[in-house]
Amino acid sequence: xxxxxxxxxxxxxxxxxxxxxxxxxxxxxxxxxxxxxxxxxxxxxxxxxxxxxxxxxxxxxxxxxxxxxxxxxxxxxxxxxxxxxxxxxxxxxxxxxxxxxxxxxxxxxxxxxxxxx
Numbered sequence: 001x002x003x004x005x006x007x008x009x010x011x012x013x014x015x016x017x018x019x020x021x022x023x024x025x026x027x028x029x030x031x032x033x034x035x036x037x038x039x040x041x042x043x044x045x046x047x048x049x050x051x052x053x054x055x056x057x058x059x060x061x062x063x064x065x066x067x068x069x070x071x072x073x074x075x076x077x078x079x080x081x082x083x084x085x086x087x088x089x090x091x092x093x094x095x096x097x098x099x100x101x102x103x104x105x106x107x108x109x110x111x112x113x114x115x116x117x
Contacts, residue, residue: 007095
C-alpha cells in the first residue's frame with residue numbers, strides 16, 4: 001500500500017499496480033522540466049493534456065524508472081484523463097499535508113478597560 005504522507009498514490013492499470021510519487025525530487029523535476037514554479041502547477045494542469053502527461057510521467061519515475069511520454073500517455077488512456085488528474089491531485093495533497101494550526105489564544109472574558117473612557 002502506498003504511503004500517502006510521502007505523496008504516494010497507487011493505482012491499477014494494464015494488469016499492474018503503479019505508484020505515483022510527488023515528493024521533493026519530483027517537484028524539482030517538474031519545476032525544471034516544465035519551467036514552472038510549484039505554486040503554478042495546479043493552474044498549469046487545468047486543461048493541458050501535455051502537462052498532465054508530463055507530471056504523471058515524472059511522478060511515476062521514482063517507483064517505475066524513466067518512462068517515455070508515450071508510456072505515460074498509454075497509462076492515462078487506460079485509466080482516463082480525469083482519473084489521472086485526480087491521482088495527481090491526491091499525490092500532491094499527500095505530499096504537502098496541512099500543518100496543524102496552533103491553538104488560538106483565549107479571548108479575554110471581558111474587554112480591557114481603556115483610560116479616559
